[in-house]
Amino acid sequence: MFKVCIIHGPNLNLLGSREPLIYGKLTFEELNEQLISYGQKLGLDVKIFQSNHEGALVEKIQEATGYDYLIINVAAYTHTSIAIRDALLATKIPAIEVHISNLAQREAFRQHSLLADVVQGQIMGLGVFGYRLALDAVFHYLQGGNTIA
Numbered sequence: 207m208f209k210v211c212i213i214h215g216p217n218l219n220l221l222g223s224r225e226p227l228i229y230g231k232l233t234f235e236e237l238n239e240q241l242i243s244y245g246q247k248l249g250l251d252v253k254i255f256q257s258n259h260e261g262a263l264v265e266k267i268q269e270a271t272g273y274d275y276l277i278i279n280v281a282a283y284t285h286t287s288i289a290i291r292d293a294l295l296a297t298k299i300p301a302i303e304v305h306i307s308n309l310a311q312r313e314a315f316r317q318h319s320l321l322a323d324v325v326q327g328q329i330m331g332l333g334v335f336g337y338r339l340a341l342d343a344v345f346h347y348l349q350g351g352n353t354i355a
């Protein structure tokens with residue numbers, strides 16, 4: 207079974223109550239349950255990690271050697287963290303960057319991702335559904351990426 211780690215950054219643990227007009231009403235726990243369950247349907251072993259601390263996120267990426275894929279939303283650290291960028295560059299594990307909101311529609315300081323060019327691709331602006339699309343993409347690429355059927 208392929209192993210996928212979904213890495214959530216700061217304040218995403220507050221999903222459901224945090225700015226619901228931007229981030230939706232699904233709680234963090236509900237989101238993770240649904241992602242694990244959707245992963246099972248695809249035959250993916252999905253593990254979840256969340257931290258509000260930059261160093262903990264760096265360490266998780268450094269230690270993620272047993273995973274086939276990372277799905278990452280390091281939230282505000284997307285725009286500031288050279289350390290998380292460097293950790294992604296150091297690991298050989300492919301990563302997909304997810305954002306719940308469409309960063310292009312938001313404040314100027316959110317419009318630049320320090321991770322954009324070191325991840326395989328980005329999914330943003332589609333709400334929490336973007337995480338499910340990321341799992342579909344992971345499944346697709348782990349199958350060899352030769353068909354969209």
Ligand code: DQA
Nearest residue numbers: 279281282304305306307316
């Ligand atoms: C976010 C966008 C970030 O700018 C913000 O700091 C977040 C969430 C998103 O998923 O839309 O916390 O990464």
